[in-house]
Amino acid sequence: MPKITVSVQRRASDQDARSFETHEVELSDKASVLDALFALQRGPCPDLAFRFSCRVGMCGSCAMVVNGREQLTCSVLVKDIGNTLRIEPLRNLPVKRDLAVDMKPFFAAYQRTLPNFTPRDDLDPSDFYRLPLDSKEWKAMSHQPQCIDCGACYSACTLVTLHPRYVGPMALHRALNLIVDPRDKSRSERLNLVTGEAGAFRCHTLGNCRDVCPRGISPTHSIERLKRLAVWEPFRKMFARIFPA
Amino acid sequence: MSNQLSTDILILGTGGAGLMAALHAFWRDPALDITLVSKGGLGKSGCTRMVQGGYNAVLDAKDSIQAHFEDTVKGGAFLNDQELAMTLVEDSPRIVRELENRIGCLFDRAADGRIHQKAFAGQSFDRTVHVGDLTGIEIMSRLRDQIFATGIRCLEYTRGLELLTSADGQRVVGAVLLDIQSGKFITVKSKAVMLCTGAGPLMYQRSACAQEKAMDGVAMAYRAGANLMDMEMVQFHPTGMVVPGSRLNGALLEEGLRGAGAHLFNGQGERFMQRYDPEKMERSTRDRVSRASYMEVTAGRGTANGGVWIDVSHLGAEFVEKNFTGMRDRCLRIGFDLAREKVEVCPTAHFNMGGIRINRDGFTNLEGLFAAGEDSAGVHGANRLGGNGVAESTVFGARAGDAVAGWVKNRKHGEVQATQVTDATETAGNFLTPHSESPWPLRDELGRVMWERAGIVRSGEKLKQALNEIADLKQRLEKVSTPGGREFNLTWQQALDMRNMLTASELIARSALMREDSRGAHYREDFTNTDHANWLKNIYASRDGDGAKLWTEPVKLTKLQP
Structure with a gap:
């Protein structure tokens, strides 16, 4: 060479x-x-x-x-x-x-999105939550490659540059993973945290994050899903009130 | 120059062991002041992050604790501390469920929605829990996220330099750290110190481990007076990648490939395991497969680059693409398609079975000093099974975390000896004053010495040569200088790494010279038999003045006899 x-x-x-x-x-x-x-x-x-x-x-x-x-x-x-x-x-x-x-601001933004798993109170600690691969729950999960929190997406994101309070693509992508996780109990709280002005609705769908992700993840796609979930959330809650499980 | 910090529990290392220890100590008593120290980024540093295959646990009704225990002890050639091995297999089902249900890891499921357990080599049952073939990313990032939620203090890009002891040397009272980014020393007063730095045989020229590891914990513990055990037992993983001229050289292709039915061929196209273990073939344990590959290459039957071939293409391209995505990506990067063609591999230094002597709860012989994970010894004996590594770090990290939280209660800080702090900072700072040598050629030299003389095939003659060369390198290290100042100077860090790696290398070679039999990962061409009559013994080492004293103690065969 x-x-x-x-x-x-x-x-x-x-x-x-x-x-x-x-x-x-x-x-x-x-x-x-x-x-x-x-x-x-x-x-x-x-x-x-x-x-x-x-x-x-x-x-x-x-x-x-x-x-x-x-x-x-x-x-x-x-x-x-x-x-x-x-x-x-x-x-x-x-x-x-x-x-x-200094990766601190990157992880500080992430920490504003309730990034830790919060187990549902009724999870059976002596077993693994049953998730058949043909179930609705499994299909609703995000099946993208695993994120390695390298910061490439945060670096490439124009909206992060323009709005330093914006939590950025990685935090939102990972938040989606927890929001669609049937084992987690903080769906509404987390959805609320990540769909404000500093969250998903700040994204302009430019796709830079998707272009640079070394793992082949599309945070753009995850953010679009978050927006849709946020729009449907009031209806979902209403249904849940009318038809309690 | 030196910042001060006072804490209840100081945990050096933030892999699976360190983070589990911190969480368990915090859960036990949230009022405790806990300090984590990471040589790299939190959740990113060390080898748990690099776990590929997965986590061994008995979860299926058809499997049994006894079967896992026997696999572990037989795999370890009966050198294991059987109490520790039993603790591993008894606790791992509970801890892997804790990782899933409390920490949030989402492990792979079978079609019916139950947990999926895959096949690993050297085991009698398919018991390896996993997330594809890149399991460590899930475990470490979820653990890190839980640490965020606790608010535990974490000093990132900071390393331990030396443990501090009481005047009589019997109690560990803190440590001296170095903030790699600022170049400032930190003196920490702590009621208890836990070593979870992950050892790491990077003193061999081909090594699989995370690049920042350097036997720091083991070397610090040794200098402070801790008892070490089984230092001669260094695992070589049979399927390291062959990538000349790149740090990728020696990186792993995972165990699951052999578990799934991979074939290994020598340069002449023969499935050479036929000669070494015709019954288990490629699914034999890591020590045997590594030695077989090494011997094929030594006999002139290797590839052009001195390796052998691994081939999984007969399993079907679709199967490989689906189940070994990460491994295929890793090979594609260097121009091989694992799903469709054979890939060149060679044994690579992978894991230290030896290390600090602990009991089931991480206690060492020094008061206030705890250890867990790869820094410790005894769980795996003379050879570790794939999938038992991350199980060990999380099981024993959790146990030590629980234990230390109880231990520090009602205890006071010990008195820090100012001279020890001065010694530690001067020893480290000395590399910044102008001398003549660079640490890099020394590192290469040590890599060659350990690989050729204290590696896969050893002999008394070779080990004596190694000890001479290590002594010479130690002298040369005193002349090393690292230009560029204190701040974020990675070459300075390299010199500090060399100091610890030389300490550990000497102990490996000395223990290997003492052990006159072949057992597990330790193979002597001048003592090729496994000598149960004379060598069902652990070799211990501890500091004695400027040198080391070595002694043996018989293995307690409390549960299983050879």
């Missing part, structure tokens, strides 16, 4: 000016973008700051902006991008140092 030119953003903190450092590195043809960063670390940039852990696409630590687009750097090969890489930290989040952003 020919030599690759890698430019990485260096920045001591969010207040610091952005600057790029450019080096040539030699890589194997199966090297990922993350491997390119390891090559820099072992060579000209021993103190380059970036995040990683599992390097197999499961932990979601290493998302960055590569040549203008969000990528999970462990899971994309250099040769599939080209001979020139320009690597920047995720957008819409403060830079901690170099290529590492």
